[in-house]
Amino acid sequence: METRELRYFVAVAEELHFGRAAQRLGIAQPPLSRAIQQLERRLGAVLLDRSRRSVALTEAGSVLLAEGRAALDAVDAAERRTRRAALSATGRPGLVLVTKASASSELLARLLAAYAAEPGAVPVDVILCGPAEQGRLLREGRADVALLHRPFDSTAGLHTEELSTEGQVVVLPAGHPLTARAHVHLADITDLPGLPLPRWPDPDGSYPPGPGPQVRDHAQLLQLVALGRACAVSPESCRTQLHADLAAVPVLDAPSVTTVIAWPPHSRSRAVAGLVRTATQLR
Amino acid sequence: METRELRYFVAVAEELHFGRAAQRLGIAQPPLSRAIQQLERRLGAVLLDRSRRSVALTEAGSVLLAEGRAALDAVDAAERRTRRAALSATGRPGLVLVTKASASSELLARLLAAYAAEPGAVPVDVILCGPAEQGRLLREGRADVALLHRPFDSTAGLHTEELSTEGQVVVLPAGHPLTARAHVHLADITDLPGLPLPRWPDPDGSYPPGPGPQVRDHAQLLQLVALGRACAVSPESCRTQLHADLAAVPVLDAPSVTTVIAWPPHSRSRAVAGLVRTATQLR
DNA sequence: GGGCTGAGATACCGTCAGGGTATTGATCGG
DNA sequence: CCGATCAATACCCTGACGGTATCTCAGCCC
Numbered sequence: 001m002e003t004r005e006l007r008y009f010v011a012v013a014e015e016l017h018f019g020r021a022a023q024r025l026g027i028a029q030p031p032l033s034r035a036i037q038q039l040e041r042r043l044g045a046v047l048l049d050r051s052r053r054s055v056a057l058t059e060a061g062s063v064l065l066a067e068g069r070a071a072l073d074a075v076d077a078a079e080r081r082t083r084r085a086a087l088s089a090t091g092r093p094g095l096v097l098v099t100k101a102s103a104s105s106e107l108l109a110r111l112l113a114a115y116a117a118e119p120g121a122v123p124v125d126v127i128l129c130g131p132a133e134q135g136r137l138l139r140e141g142r143a144d145v146a147l148l149h150r151p152f153d154s155t156a157g158l159h160t161e162e163l164s165t166e167g168q169v170v171v172l173p174a175g176h177p178l179t180a181r182a183h184v185h186l187a188d189i190t191d192l193p194g195l196p197l198p199r200w201p202d203p204d205g206s207y208p209p210g211p212g213p214q215v216r217d218h219a220q221l222l223q224l225v226a227l228g229r230a231c232a233v234s235p236e237s238c239r240t241q242l243h244a245d246l247a248a249v250p251v252l253d254a255p256s257v258t259t260v261i262a263w264p265p266h267s268r269s270r271a272v273a274g275l276v277r278t279a280t281q282l283r
Numbered sequence: 284m285e286t287r288e289l290r291y292f293v294a295v296a297e298e299l300h301f302g303r304a305a306q307r308l309g310i311a312q313p314p315l316s317r318a319i320q321q322l323e324r325r326l327g328a329v330l331l332d333r334s335r336r337s338v339a340l341t342e343a344g345s346v347l348l349a350e351g352r353a354a355l356d357a358v359d360a361a362e363r364r365t366r367r368a369a370l371s372a373t374g375r376p377g378l379v380l381v382t383k384a385s386a387s388s389e390l391l392a393r394l395l396a397a398y399a400a401e402p403g404a405v406p407v408d409v410i411l412c413g414p415a416e417q418g419r420l421l422r423e424g425r426a427d428v429a430l431l432h433r434p435f436d437s438t439a440g441l442h443t444e445e446l447s448t449e450g451q452v453v454v455l456p457a458g459h460p461l462t463a464r465a466h467v468h469l470a471d472i473t474d475l476p477g478l479p480l481p482r483w484p485d486p487d488g489s490y491p492p493g494p495g496p497q498v499r500d501h502a503q504l505l506q507l508v509a510l511g512r513a514c515a516v517s518p519e520s521c522r523t524q525l526h527a528d529l530a531a532v533p534v535l536d537a538p539s540v541t542t543v544i545a546w547p548p549h550s551r552s553r554a555v556a557g558l559v560r561t562a563t564q565l566r
Numbered sequence: 567g568g569g570c571t572g573a574g575a576t577a578c579c580g581t582c583a584g585g586g587t588a589t590t591g592a593t594c595g596g
Numbered sequence: 597c598c599g600a601t602c603a604a605t606a607c608c609c610t611g612a613c614g615g616t617a618t619c620t621c622a623g624c625c626c
Contacts, residue, residue, distance in 0.1 A: 044366060059369075062552070070357055070547075083326055086329065157441070266350060300602085337602090338603085575619075581612105587608085591605090596598090596600105
């Protein structure tokens with residue numbers, strides 16, 4: 001199967017309309033019809049149900065849509081990473097590391113410093129983004145490695161090495177009664193009057209129903225806590241970023257958070273391998 | 284990038300010789316040379332170092348080799364799974380499940396029975412093989428789901444759901460002094476006189492150095508234990524398969540073994556989803 | 567029912583990408 | 597310096613892919 005055929009099929013499968021798909025692909029409709037027929041013949045599978053004046057995916061078609069998207073992502077990633085590898089030999093951008101905007105910047109700083117000191121180190125670009133984008137950037141080859149936080153981020157489809165584990169703290173407005181405690185339990189902080197836990201967006205961008213303010217990032221959340229509108233459960237390391245109007249108390253029974261360095265299973269270029277090695281020797 | 288170009292490049296990168304690569308691809312050498320040059324031009328990257336009467340990979344080239352192989356695997360997997368999805372609509376083979384030959388057959392039997400009872404169930408083929416092959420079969424699209432055992436099998440690049448966790452036992456020849464004990468610790472069974480722990484092959488097929496017999500599968504190992512040439516640390520569930528001449532004693536501090544059902548991240552066809560759902564509701 | 571319309575399939579044609587053969591050019595061994 | 601080896605170049609030819617025109621058929625309005 002050629003990627004051209006796959007791209008054609010994915011376009012039709014997404015549009016469910018040969019004409020629009022052809023337009024999107026920048027070709028005429030007849031060659032597209034032919035290409036899909038040819039693909040179906042070669043696969044020995046009916047991919048589309050063209051009856052009733054409309055196009056629908058068959059079971060085999062929806063399998064090929066899912067698998068084909070992944071395969072196209074892999075091909076694009078190969079292309080991008082090769083381009084970047086070639087550039088890094090001569091010009092600037094070397095590795096691209098992606099992590100959450102709110103992540104423990106201290107660990108990241110130590111990692112970057114340690115790696116830069118290694119012989120043969122390559123310049124590292126850092127992208128900060130939300131958790132939903134991280135996976136996409138890695139899959140599409142726009143990034144090479146990520147710092148993720150289990151159990152929050154999905155590491156499915158990635159190789160990982162654990163870097164550090166830390167407990168969690170509850171962040172409260174300074175002066176809140178609980179801040180006098182040496183530690184609390186989860187039961188102590190659910191249903192705090194006036195201080196609900198926030199709602200994070202689902203992977204699809206929508207918010208689950210319930211009380212509590214909607215937040216998109218950690219800075220927003222801390223803002224809300226300072227305003228006395230929410231409380232937050234966060235990894236310990238966030239303490240270094242707290243302003244004076246916030247206080248943190250350890251939560252004994254909150255699941256501990258593990259920071260891992262993650263990369264696509266195959267793409268173990270010398271540069272990625274070096275960065276991972278540096279990271280694991282960091283402790 | 285077309286898969287044809289990728290296949291060409293991978294062939295050259297593996298052979299490091301245009302003539303042989305062309306032969307392997309069934310084309311003449313000049314078109315291959317041209318295709319690679321064209322690929323290099325399009326990527327803006329030098330992939331091969333053709334100096335000194337021999338061909339060597341550049342840094343970018345080795346990146347493309349690794350990424351390209353993965354991408355080609357993904358494309359082939361898409362093709363195979365689509366073919367199988369089409370067949371399963373009409374003819375026999377539906378899902379292909381792969382697991383270790385020595386795995387807990389009781390869980391597998393329960394899973395297959397429960398799934399077969401589901402409405403809309405598809406025939407499931409079972410492949411038994413060594414751990415090294417499991418990943419390859421999934422990646423290449425020859426299989427859809429696997430039963431793996433953490434921490435032994437790598438689940439990198441896969442989605443997983445935990446099914447069960449069990450402790451481990453040491454398997455000894457019946458009548459061995461330790462079989463009188465209610466339980467043992469790891470320290471008790473390393474360096475047992477005449478009963479070394481066996482050596483399993485590395486992913487590349489070679490054996491690590493050291494004492495202890497080389498084994499390929501669990502049946503072989505149990506044979507050696509029965510002969511009094513080795514002892515074995517295995518998941519509890521293997522007890523149901525033991526002959527009378529073998530005895531098992533729980534090992535308190537051995538890492539517990541988790542059986543997971545695993546599948547490639549994207550390929551969540553209706554059939555795979557159904558099998559996974561059945562598996563998680565099994566307990 | 568007749569005609570209209572929207573949409574995919576078919577027919578047919580031109581072009582250029584990709585493959586083949588023959589040859590050149592460069593590098594190394596003797 | 598010569599021959600051997602191997603990649604690159606030159607040149608040609610076929611067919612795959614894309615384009616335009618047309619067909620066919622299902623649904624729909626009157």
